[in-house]
Amino acid sequence: AQKVTQAQTEISVVEKEDVTLDCVYETRDTTYYLFWYKQPPSGELVFLIRRNSFDEQNEISGRYSWNFQKSTSSFNFTITASQVVDSAVYFCALSEANQGGSEKLVFGKGTKLTVNP
């Protein structure tokens, strides 16, 4: 069965600090997809990234970077030089591709990040 664990319930940092959000997943499939979503205080869900199980390259997008390690079943998210606008709840999610599509997303419980000025 699929499972996503975000052990950090809440994190508080001061602006300009780097912060890493942890995500550990469980799946029996060899083909799967991992996602990160951001939920700002306004409530909408914003797609940040997806990664398939065959691509272990790290990804960087501006101040955001993602580290995917199949050996430890982790897909961690780092924000460099955090800003107040990064304050949000961040969700990691997993989808198995055993039936041909991404029709089922399993979410972690989320990590609430607060960036203080």
Place this chain on the structure above:
Amino acid sequence: NAGVTQTPKFQVLKTGQSMTLQCAQDMNHEYMSWYRQDPGMGLRLIHYSVGAGITDQGEVPNGYNVSRSTTEDFPLRLLSAAPSQTSVYFCASSYYVKGDGYTFGSGTRLTVV
């Protein structure tokens, strides 16, 4: 603007009432799904659809009904509302592409009293 549109944004129901949460997308996505978000629980899948005329249950389907008569619309029906259904509901859609990212609607905050 293209995207996933949910209505209403807020709703208060009395226990036992029924209602339909509307979801429409104009991106010609095959996949559509409904999630509920509860404090400390993340998002949990209620029902999903891989195309018009095809629906299936997710993790927490009890008390909810769905249908998919068109590609664009995927309404969620609460048959007899209960306080345990107080939650924020999100509709999402995506292309039939393995691992494609979902686009979420802005959510419906439902309170059952």
